[in-house]
Amino acid sequence: MEVVGTGTDAVAYALMLADIDVTSAYPIRPYGGVMQTVARLIADGYLKAEYIVAAHEHDQFEIVKHASAVGARTFVGSSGVGWLLAIEAIVAISTDRYPVVALIGNRALDDPPGAYGVEHNDALMVRDVGWLLVWVDTAQEALDTTLIAYRVAEDPRVMLPVGISMDGAFLTHSEHVFKIPPKSKVQKFLPPYDLGNRKLHPSNVISVAPQVNEDWVTEIRKQMDEAMKNARKVIEEAYRDFAKIFGRDYGNPFVEPYMVEDADVVMVGMGTVSKPIKEAVRRLRAKGERVGFLRIRWFRPFPTDDIIRYLSGVKVVAVVDRDYSFGSPFDGGAVFTEIRSALYEAEHRPLMMNFIGGLGGREITYNDAINMFNMALDAARKGRVEQRVIWYGVRE
Amino acid sequence: MTVSIKLARTVKDLLQMAQTEYFDAGHRTCQGCESAMVLRWVAKAAGPNTIVIGATGCMYVANTTYYTTAWALPWIHTQLSGTGSAVVGTAAALKALMEKGKLPNEKINVIGICGDLGCADAGGLSEVSNALTHTKYNFLILMYDNESSANTDIQETTMTPYGALTTFSQVVSR
Structure with missing residues (x-):
């Protein structure tokens, strides 16, 4: 069935298909639309789930953590400062190894307050604590990725939560045409949630998360490290099965390469920034410039091998960060810093530039993308980068 | 919010309970x-x-030090202020799973245990308050009020009586 809906609507339909058992809501823009659609789906009888309006985000995430512990498939979400208010519970979800799936409607952090627009720093706050993080680009990808997220998170080899990041406003609130697959196919793709012998129930008398100190914490963290590394293989399997069952093939699950073969300059970014950049790639290619784009889908686990495969030997790599990482090694963005680290292993290390832009929801337009490419092409011709990190369009 | 309590009706019952x-x-x-x-x-x-469900506090630290546990019931930790959320999440999940036929339909008691720092302070009060609005779920919240944050060196909480001496009390030593 083909419908028109927002990015958050698409996630809500995926939750219906995944037959979630428990969800918890608290209002904040721009993720909140998903909970409004879920409420309607329950009211209209399309989804049977316990819907709990929480006291605040910490409450919200703690509720789903405990629902997950007794074997319920759960969904939760937030944005910006709401996501950060929940951080204690968010970390406990991953350290307790519960496969919660969350939507993060990316939003700038306070202060200044009321900046509803997109910035990726909210989701990136949890990049080190055992959450898988994925950025989606269209409503269809949002729906599909939600189904894939449950499959990956609940895999016994992983058992870690997944955060699905969606650019606030640009995707949460824009309307797209997307396909809703039949439930029979979803059941084929997504097995029921089974916690096995970790399920908290009177028939299974266990103590979960007892107090341990230096004697066991290292081992518990190492198990998470193994699970996160396993996730790379499990994600690959999930996309392969997804293509087989639903007939939609995303190609490489981790990154979306766009005209990167033979490219001298490749821009890299996450989320909806792909739209103006892809358009710029097409126009510049038409003029004979060898440019390309690489969209990062999965940020955790980080696609190190793919980054090296696609970017080794390129003359200039220009990373667009819709985030900041003040005081980081080259005072650039978080994505830039990660890619630079990955490319240390590349046989032919490219020159690297970083554009920090689009903060607080400021639009990155087609013209901006052309300007960025021209700066990167200039560096490629000269064979050196004059300014490594550029705050694009900043008024000084 | 009722917890089914087995009443001892005979001496045999009492003996078994003991x-x-x-x-x-x-x-x-x-x-x-x-x-x-x-x-x-x-x-x-x-x-x-x-x-x-046990919130962070002395009844968590003292009762479940790995490799031991005092609980012969299924037990799980919740964050310091999480008792209200945890009982709601647990009870809601049991309800959903039983209604969908994913768990056998039976009465299961959900009991959340917290100290005064957990349930009367630290944001816990708001989560307890919210839990009390979800009247369709079966749970019990039990606060053991020892009038201080006992597990962390006897500091003051909102439940500490006026004039009581805690390690956070700003008293002049004489």
Whole structure:
């Protein structure tokens, strides 16, 4: 069935298909639309789930953590400062190894307050604590990725939560045409949630998360490290099965390469920034410039091998960060810093530039993308980068 | 919000109740610890069809030090202020799973245990407050009010009586 809906609507339909058992809501823009659609789906009888309006985000995430512990498939979400208010519970979800799936409607952090627009720093706050993080680009990808997220998170080899990041406003609130697959196919793709012998129930008398100190914490963290590394293989399997069952093939699950073969300059970014950049790639290619784009889908686990495969030997790599990482090694963005680290292993290390832009929801337009490419092409011709990190369009 | 309590109707019942422990050996509370005693009797009354949730506090630290656990009931930790959220999440999940036929339909007691720092302070009060609005779920919240943050060196909480001496009290030494 083909419908028109927002990015958050698409996630809500995926939750219906995944037959979630428990969800918890608290209002904040721009993720909140998903909970409004879920409420309607329950009211209209399309989804049977316990819907709990929480006291605040910490409450919200703690509720789903405990629902997950007794074997319920759960969904939760937030944005910006709401996501950060929940951080204690968010970390406990991953350290307790519960496969919660969350939507993060990316939003700038306070202060200044009321900046509803997109910035990726909210989701990136949890990049080190055992959450898988994925950025989606269209409503269809949002729906599909939600189904894939449950499959990956609940895999016994992983058992870690997944955060699905969606650019606030640009995707949460824009309307797209997307396909809703039949439930029979979803059941084929997504097995029921089974916690096995970790399920908290009177028939299974266990103590979960007892107090341990230096004697066991290292081992518990190492198990998470193994699970996160396993996730790379499990994600690959999930996309392969997804293509087989639903007939939609995303190609490489981790990154979306766009005209990167033979490219001298490749821009890299996450989320909806792909739209103006892809358009710029097409126009510049038409003029004979060898440019390309690489969209990062999965940020955790980080696609190190793919980054090296696609970017080794390129003359200039220009990373667009819709985030900041003040005081980081080259005072650039978080994505830039990660890619630079990955490319240390590349046989032919490219020159690297970083554009920090689009903060607080400021639009990155087609013209901006052309300007960025021209700066990167200039560096490629000269064979050196004059300014490594550029705050694009900043008024000084 | 009702917890099914097995009433002892005969001497045999009483004897069995006296001999069956759900909060058993394996804890390291002091002799005469009133909180531990309360937990023991609450567990006896609730019986085996129970899930227990313990917020961070002395009754968490003292009762579940890995490799031991005092609980012969399924038990899980919740964050310091999470008791209200945890009982709601647990009870809601049981309801959903039973209604969907994913779990056998039976009455399961959900009991959340917190100290005064957990439930009366630290944001816990708001989560308890919210939990009390979800009247369709079956749970019990038990706050053991020892009038201080006992586990962390006897600091003041909002439940500490006026004039009581805690390690956070700004008293002039004479």
